Amino acid sequence: MKLIQVECSTKNHKNALQYILDAWDEASANGVQADALATAALFTAISALVDSHGEEAVAALTERLANRIEKGEFSVGHITH
Numbered sequence: 001m002k003l004i005q006v007e008c009s010t011k012n013h014k015n016a017l018q019y020i021l022d023a024w025d026e027a028s029a030n031g032v033q034a035d036a037l038a039t040a041a042l043f044t045a046i047s048a049l050v051d052s053h054g055e056e057a058v059a060a061l062t063e064r065l066a067n068r069i070e071k072g073e074f075s076v077g078h079i080t081h
Contacts, residue, residue: 020041027037049058068074 024037024041028034046058046062049061
C-alpha cells in the first residue's frame with residue numbers, strides 16, 4: 001500500500017491551499033459557521049483522497065492524523081500560509 005504524503009510544500013499545493021482559504025473566508029463572510037465549513041471540507045477532502053488513493057490508504061492516513069493532532073500540529077498557532 002502506498003502511503004499518502006500530507007504536506008503543502010509544492011507551488012501547486014500552496015495554490016490549492018490559497019483557493020481553499022479564500023473560499024473559506026467568503027463562506028464565513030456570508031454567514032456559514034466554521035463547524036459547518038470544517039465538516040464539509042473534511043468530507044470533500046476525504047472523498048477526493050479515497051477517489052485518488054483508495055480506502056485503505058486513506059484509512060492509514062487518518063490513523064496517523066490522531067497522533068499529529070495530539071502533538072498540536074494543527075493548532076492555530078502552528079498553521080502557516
